[in-house]
Amino acid sequence: MNPLLRxxxxxxxxxxxxxxxxxxxxxxxxxxxxxxxxILKSMHTTWSMVVRPVHSLTQYFSxxxxxxxxxxxNNRLRNELExxxxxLDSAAVTxxxxxxxxxxxxxxxxxxxxxxxxxxxxxIMLNAGSEQGVTTEMGVITEQxxxxxxxxxxxxxxxxxxxxxTEWKFNVRLKSSGDFGPMQWDGINYRQSILSDIPQxxxxxxxxxxxxSGYSRMFPxxxxxxxxxxxxIKRGNFYEVKVNLFIDLRKAQYVNIVNSIYxxxxxxxxxxxx
Amino acid sequence: MNRLFFQLLALAVLLILxxxxxxxxxxxxxxxxxEVYLMFILILPFxxxxxxxxxxxxxxGLTIDLFSYGxxxxxxxxLVAIAYLxxxxxxxVTGNNNIENIQLPxxxxxxxRPFLAYISLSVCCYLIILFCLDNYSFHNLPQLFQRIILSxxxxxxxxVVLQYAFIGRPNKKx
Numbered sequence: 001m002n003p004l005l006r007x008x009x010x011x012x013x014x015x016x017x018x019x020x021x022x023x024x025x026x027x028x029x030x031x032x033x034x035x036x037x038x039i040l041k042s043m044h045t046t047w048s049m050v051v052r053p054v055h056s057l058t059q060y061f062s063x064x065x066x067x068x069x070x071x072x073x074n075n076r077l078r079n080e081l082e083x084x085x086x087x088l089d090s091a092a093v094t095x096x097x098x099x100x101x102x103x104x105x106x107x108x109x110x111x112x113x114x115x116x117x118x119x120x121x122x123x124i125m126l127n128a129g130s131e132q133g134v135t136t137e138m139g140v141i142t143e144q145x146x147x148x149x150x151x152x153x154x155x156x157x158x159x160x161x162x163x164x165x166t167e168w169k170f171n172v173r174l175k176s177s178g179d180f181g182p183m184q185w186d187g188i189n190y191r192q193s194i195l196s197d198i199p200q201x202x203x204x205x206x207x208x209x210x211x212x213s214g215y216s217r218m219f220p221x222x223x224x225x226x227x228x229x230x231x232x233i234k235r236g237n238f239y240e241v242k243v244n245l246f247i248d249l250r251k252a253q254y255v256n257i258v259n260s261i262y263x264x265x266x267x268x269x270x271x272x273x274x
Numbered sequence: 275m276n277r278l279f280f281q282l283l284a285l286a287v288l289l290i291l292x293x294x295x296x297x298x299x300x301x302x303x304x305x306x307x308x309e310v311y312l313m314f315i316l317i318l319p320f321x322x323x324x325x326x327x328x329x330x331x332x333x334x335g336l337t338i339d340l341f342s343y344g345x346x347x348x349x350x351x352x353l354v355a356i357a358y359l360x361x362x363x364x365x366x367v368t369g370n371n372n373i374e375n376i377q378l379p380x381x382x383x384x385x386x387r388p389f390l391a392y393i394s395l396s397v398c399c400y401l402i403i404l405f406c407l408d409n410y411s412f413h414n415l416p417q418l419f420q421r422i423i424l425s426x427x428x429x430x431x432x433x434v435v436l437q438y439a440f441i442g443r444p445n446k447k448x
Contacts, residue, residue: 121345
């Protein structure tokens, strides 16, 4: 090839390369939360058509484990019911079906149909959507603990930012000392997460249970998250606590979406505060 | 819109489905994420123009980005870069000799060792770009290296095995 011609074709290739990369970088940087969730919403339906048959096939392999978990949960709930019922009988009060006795949370059942654990930002897809009453920023839990938070909803599906997502923080509390701080995954081990900002003077014991604080109203108070593994002092006066998570997201299948009944009321309160 | 185009399209769809439905569902550790779809860019015909292969890379990256719920642009940047670097990588491995006779880069045409070198080199380049962008920063270097090395090894293994499965017989696709 003529050297001059080769030079120009090289320039042309380079120009196309630069143009394509600039488009990609603009997409990468300008990736706002809104843009992401609107694009994701339109992808939900398409992708779920592919994922659903595969999921319905693979779900049979974990049925044994799921059945055992459900039986255990059933058993625990039955015991709890018995206990509360006996307390109610002995107290001999007549229940007032009043507005004061409204529960704070209700739960929407859902099933995980797509999930990953080997990325830095992991997401989960659930088979419940706006038709079932799911909205964004609802927490997702299982019997084993916190799973994540809903970030986008379509008619029949919801996308959840997993607890294994390095960009998501939520508030938790140490059960024995009551100290609280934000928990965020460090992207290393899918069975461990990091709790930070625990003051140095507090007594962090290995094996102490970590539960949700309930301040954000995404999760009810006291949902178990994990147990303390190690605690080291970092950044001056604060402990950085490694927490062994209760939940094994590789195996999780059935979840509950938390609907905070008074959320709107609480949110409106926050707005008037300003 | 010739026969090659549709063959490549079918190959791309197959690789994406293979990645999403099988590889991503394997119970692997957080450190290992094989990115097998990269194979598509690597085994494009040798004389395929770089501009065309970059356009393929863009489309493939966009698809992967959309389906992996993650940040848009992440896989596009990495794949387009590899498509741009591909001729240089191939030249580096084959040492510039009898390049004109080669149609498809495979272990039959290049020889097993150069092919392995070509695949592993490209995979390493790709994963370095991808994981550095994914991490946003270099704050956790040992962990980053571990992820890159382990993922590169598994990705290379998958691609070499798949290459035998796809184009085991020479000159099946041209």
